[in-house]
Amino acid sequence: MDIESAKIIGMALVVGLGVIGPALGIGFIVAAALNAMGRNPEASGKLITNMFIGIAFAEALAIFALVVGFIIKYT
DSSP states (O other): OOHHHHHHHHHHHHHHHHTHHHHHHHHHHHHHHHHHHHHOGGGHHHHHHHHHHHHHHHHHHHHHHHHHHHHHHHO
């Protein structure tokens, strides 16, 4: 195996494994927010705002994994 193949496999592993956690986190965040909105519809404004903030933080972790993958591939 040459170095380029190792870099591609490394990038695939880092990005693939790095986005599993944020994907599950976003799913749990949205599920919990929808459950809370179903129980208390008057609070949906605050819940949606907090839900999007939580999604942004979870998505930032996936972007970090992508950046690390690109660093592995192109260095």
